[in-house]
Amino acid sequence: MAHHLGPMQTLPSPMRRFSENEAVDYCIVGVGSAGGILVQRLARAGFRVVALEAGPFWDTEKDWVSDEKGSHELYWNDLRITGGTHPLALGANNSGKGVGGGSVHWAAFAPRFHPSDFRVHSEDGVGVDWPMSYWDLKPYYELLEREIPVAGPAWFPWGDPHGHPYGPHPLGGVGAVLVRGCTKLGIRSVAGGPVAILSASHGDRPHCIYRGFCLQGCKVGAKASTLITHVPDAIARGGEIRAHSMASRISLREDGRVNGVVYIDREGKEHFQKARAVIVAGYAIESPRLLLNSACPGHRRGLANSSGTVGKYLMAQAGNVVAGRFEELIRLYKAPPAHALSEEFYETDSRRGFARGFAVQTVGPLPVAFAKQMVAAMGAWGWGMRRVMMDYNHWATIGVLGEILPWEDNRVELAEEKDQHGLQVAKVTFNLHDNDKKLIEFGKNRAMEIMWAAGAKQVVQESRFAHLVGGVRMGSDPSLSVVDKFGRTYDVPNLFVCDGSILPTQGSANPGLTIQALAARTADYLIKQGDAIFHSNRRDLTEPGIRYDLSPPYTRFKGNPRIA
Ligand SMILES: Cc1cc2nc3c(=O)[nH]c(=O)nc-3n(C[C@H](O)[C@H](O)[C@H](O)COP(=O)(O)OP(=O)(O)OC[C@H]3O[C@@H](n4cnc5c(N)ncnc54)[C@H](O)[C@@H]3O)c2cc1C
Numbered sequence: 001m002a003h004h005l006g007p008m009q010t011l012p013s014p015m016r017r018f019s020e021n022e023a024v025d026y027c028i029v030g031v032g033s034a035g036g037i038l039v040q041r042l043a044r045a046g047f048r049v050v051a052l053e054a055g056p057f058w059d060t061e062k063d064w065v066s067d068e069k070g071s072h073e074l075y076w077n078d079l080r081i082t083g084g085t086h087p088l089a090l091g092a093n094n095s096g097k098g099v100g101g102g103s104v105h106w107a108a109f110a111p112r113f114h115p116s117d118f119r120v121h122s123e124d125g126v127g128v129d130w131p132m133s134y135w136d137l138k139p140y141y142e143l144l145e146r147e148i149p150v151a152g153p154a155w156f157p158w159g160d161p162h163g164h165p166y167g168p169h170p171l172g173g174v175g176a177v178l179v180r181g182c183t184k185l186g187i188r189s190v191a192g193g194p195v196a197i198l199s200a201s202h203g204d205r206p207h208c209i210y211r212g213f214c215l216q217g218c219k220v221g222a223k224a225s226t227l228i229t230h231v232p233d234a235i236a237r238g239g240e241i242r243a244h245s246m247a248s249r250i251s252l253r254e255d256g257r258v259n260g261v262v263y264i265d266r267e268g269k270e271h272f273q274k275a276r277a278v279i280v281a282g283y284a285i286e287s288p289r290l291l292l293n294s295a296c297p298g299h300r301r302g303l304a305n306s307s308g309t310v311g312k313y314l315m316a317q318a319g320n321v322v323a324g325r326f327e328e329l330i331r332l333y334k335a336p337p338a339h340a341l342s343e344e345f346y347e348t349d350s351r352r353g354f355a356r357g358f359a360v361q362t363v364g365p366l367p368v369a370f371a372k373q374m375v376a377a378m379g380a381w382g383w384g385m386r387r388v389m390m391d392y393n394h395w396a397t398i399g400v401l402g403e404i405l406p407w408e409d410n411r412v413e414l415a416e417e418k419d420q421h422g423l424q425v426a427k428v429t430f431n432l433h434d435n436d437k438k439l440i441e442f443g444k445n446r447a448m449e450i451m452w453a454a455g456a457k458q459v460v461q462e463s464r465f466a467h468l469v470g471g472v473r474m475g476s477d478p479s480l481s482v483v484d485k486f487g488r489t490y491d492v493p494n495l496f497v498c499d500g501s502i503l504p505t506q507g508s509a510n511p512g513l514t515i516q517a518l519a520a521r522t523a524d525y526l527i528k529q530g531d532a533i534f535h536s537n538r539r540d541l542t543e544p545g546i547r548y549d550l551s552p553p554y555t556r557f558k559g560n561p562r563i564a
């Protein structure tokens with residue numbers, strides 16, 4: 001029976017199967033935003049690749065529903081412990097579980113990081129510089145914007161100004177509020193993207209029909225996820241994705257090189273997949289957890305952890321939501337949540353009294369999420385909650401997306417508690433520091449001013465966080481970081497980490513596009529290095545050169561693109 005990926009696309013079958021006893025070239029752990037790109041690129045280049053995914057291989061027609069309550073299985077809901085002065089909400093607020101990972105439930109906002117994000121320490125004296133520049137990543141941003149593809153304004157004025165391959169979406173009710181409020185206050189804003197949602201048909205994917213279920217996976221197939229953008233090509237090119245396979249430990253040979261991954265299937269049976277190299281792509285919490293759980297002789301503090309930084313410098317973005325009630329109908333569900341923003345406050349402004357900045361973006365909670373926000377924002381409960389929900393269609397919500405700096409005490413460690421597989425779970429500690437608190441206060445007040453300026457009759461706000469990254473940071477100093485600029489661990493030459501966990505800082509742009517661009521670049525590096533990855537310890541840090549020929553089909557446009 002066909003395996004559906006949206007109403008028009010089916011998975012090429014049958015999928016190639018590798019034997020566990022055959023040492024494949026690459027074993028990838030996690031098929032999310034980064035893992036989906038890696039398996040596609042490496043399979044296309046002719047490598048033998050097995051990707052282990054803890055969750056299911058979604059059939060979008062059978063498994064997904066356009067309903068908030070019925071979509072909770074998209075998230076990583078396994079036990080995790082949270083703590084610190086500002087404990088992070090986990091579960092639905094962070095990673096996905098299943099092929100596509102977090103790209104299945106992301107809102108698909110797809111802005112680039114700014115050039116300054118790569119030089120935070122040099123420019124502002126805080127955080128740390130990346131071991132690479134924006135200009136190294138720029139060609140990959142441009143390529144990924146075409147591959148997934150991104151719709152947005154013809155001119156995006158912030159950071160490195162650029163256009164987008166697909167035209168902008170029409171303005172929804174919340175976008176109109178954001179643009180109106182910003183315009184009244186003289187703040188520049190853009191509408192219609194940048195968002196990885198189709199504004200015109202693209203290959204075998206239809207355009208958006210504006211029904212607002214983006215965070216529930218998008219059964220329509222208009223919103224990009226690696227499940228529908230890259231995984232089909234990975235399978236067609238001979239890659240294997242093994243679903244319901246939870247990696248429990250990376251195995252090390254006596255010569256200090258990895259030789260495979262131990263994993264547990266859905267029946268609880270343990271397996272071992274032999275591999276000549278391993279790439280961990282399990283997300284900001286699960287990647288450090290797997291390295292820590294892989295401690296072994298010679299790596300007592302965790303695999304690849306001679307620096308002691310595995311798990312440290314975890315970051316979340318400030319994600320305060322400001323809600324405004326209007327007399328007129330807004331209907332915040334009737335558009336993709338992600339469709340208008342301002343990055344006017346992105347860069348450091350010394351007059352504000354803190355370093356770095358924030359973005360202001362539309363958000364579009366469906367009723368259950370909105371009700372939860374109203375509990376937090378105004379203590380709505382009982383009859384009060386019913387009264388608020390009767391006005392659901394009159395509320396608009398905009399979010400602050402603020403840069404929280406990398407701090408050593410914000411970290412992932414192993415807890416005593418164990419999960420259903422008997423593996424120690426992650427304990428996440430999160431504390432706000434002085435700069436973070438000042439930034440959040442300023443950003444929250446600006447977003448409230450925008451809401452009032454747009455004509456709201458009532459304005460409330462909820463403090464929350466979004467988008468976890470860091471924990472396995474990349475850097476040029478092996479004593480302060482875990483991986484180099486291509487994701488290669490400093491301690492184990494054939495072990496790589498490539499996902500959001502390697503980000504040294506996070507800017508105030510949503511991280512998904514950057515994570516995917518980094519994955520495409522790491523894949524190009526691995527392909528260029530060829531067999532040397534499997535036997536040589538030499539660290540070649542020259543840029544690989546971009547491989548345009550490895551893009552999935554339809555990258556060169558079909559449908560209704562704007563820029564040729
Ligand atoms: C509600 C919501 C909305 C968001 N909206 C946006 C947005 O608009 N724009 C944006 O840029 N970002 C957004 N994000 C963030 C974005 O989804 C993540 O930053 C991104 O998906 C992280 O990519 P990743 O590759 O690091 O991890 P993931 O995409 O989470 O992939 C990790 C994968 O690894 C698997 N895995 C983990 N551990 C193991 C193991 N031990 N064995 C086997 N498999 C394993 C997981 O099941 C998962 O599939 C949003 C996030 C949330 C929660």
Ligand code: SF4
Binds near residue numbers: 210212215219223336
């Ligand atoms: S609004 Fe568009 S992208 Fe979002 S779920 Fe609906 S069709 Fe998909």
